[in-house]
Amino acid sequence: MRKWGREVLGGIRDPYYRGALILFVFGPMLFLIQPLVIGAVSDAYELTHRQIGWFASSDLYGSALAAFVAGFWITRVSPLIPIVGGLICFILGNLITLGSPSFDALLLVRMFCGAGAGTVVSVATVILGRHQSPAFVFGVGIAGRSFVSTIALFALPTPIASFGFQAAYWFLIGVAVIAFVFGSAIRSWGLDVSATQEESARRDDRQNFEGANNRRGALLSIFGLLSSLFLLTAVAAVWAYSQPIAKESGIDLEFVGFAAGLAGVSAVLASLVASVTGRKGTLRLQLVASITILLGATACLQPGVSPLLFAVAIFIFKGAYCFVIALQMAIVAFVDRSGRFLAVLPSFQILGSAIGPSLVALAMTAGDLSMVTVIAGSMLAATLLSILLPARVTDTGGRLASRAALGAGGAGT
DSSP states (O other), rough: HHHHHHHHHHHHHHHHHHHHHHHHHHTHHHHTTTTHHHHHHHHHOOOOOOHHHHHHHHHHHHHHHHHHHHHHGGGOOOOOHHHHHHHHHHHHHHHHHOOOOOOOHHHHHHHHHHHHHHHHHHHHHHHHHTTHHHOOOOOOOOHHHHHHHHHHHTTTTTHOOOOOOOOHHHHHHHHHHHHHHHHOOOOOOOOOSOOOOOHHHHHHHHHHHHHOHHHHHHHHHHHHHHHHHHHHHHHHHHHHHHHHHHHTOOOOOOOOHHHHHHHHHHHHHHHHHHHHHSSOOHHHHHHHHHHHHHHHHHHHHTTOHHHHHHHHHHHHHHHHHHHHHHHHHHHHHHHHHHHHHHHHHOOOOOOOOHHHHHHHHHHHHTTTTTHHHHHHHHHHHHHHHHHHHHHHHHHHHHHHHHHHHHHHHHOOO
16 A cells, blocks of 8 residues: 555656646536625626526537547647647637626636646546556545645635635636646646556557457447446435525525535545545446435435535535546546547536526426436436446456556565
8 A cells, every 4th residue: 555655646746647637636627616706797797697607518519629629639749739729719818807897798708718627637537547557646636626726716706705706816827827827737638657567468468458448448438438427417306406405494605615615625535535546447336336325415405405404415526526526537547548539528527507597597496406306316316327338348457457567566575
């Protein structure tokens, strides 16, 4: 365990992976602080409810489209090109937004900015998927996202109240500059040449799987993408309607904010746990357990829920879904032979985030909030069913790689 820790932590200290990890954490910050931005922009522009919906979706659609398109070209050029191009788009989009353009122009600018963010996240996802322990780096990356976004959500309301929505966009520009400094170390798609025995064994095992199962690998990757789509659809449905459920249950808004902030701690802890347990050959068991926990937490979020149960359910829900996301990404990283499916994975996650609330709204009749549980539960069941086969292949490959590494280690002693 200690030897493994030195190896994977050493990989993160490598500027190549460290840069990708920074991009992975900071790239989607635009979406993670969106609740604060939407309220501030809505007040500044005096937006209608419909306009708020269009504004909230513009960044998401731009990012999803860019991430999807990236799958067709992303590994054909030096990663530095999309990193620099994406960050320039992101910075320019935020700078233009500071000038308070008209609402129609604002939507186009936000799509442009979202496209930059989506491109950067796709590059980072592909690179981290080539790490010797994808579950470790994805778990650490998701923990980093949760930590930074939680701090930002607590810290930004004061400057936004003092300086307007521009304060949030200056924060995003600063984040992009930091990402640029670290991302500039990434010059190629190649893996670190100083591979450990375990890393070499994992690559050999993955190459054997890929060489014999090119079509199967693509099919398993598609199952992984669909599983991510289903999961984020369920998550977005629950998050979008958690406040209305709380309101109908007589829970005040301040308590909802406190519960959401506390849930950020759960997200960090669960992601770090996934970074350790995700390398074991028990992914199917972990997924069944964590998705079952998600179902239980979702079932608790019904109108009439007590404040204590609401806070506990939100805490468990956020931790469990961050745990599942980390494992999903590690699984797709193993079964995807080209890196192209991994590149479009963020677009499926973003698309799920957009579909979830809409699906509940379409299915809801007479304001019946119980449909949130029905839709989210169905999507979570689909999440589990679609990921089990890729998880089985990854479990088998992981055990083979471990045995090969042990054999190599024994031969060297």
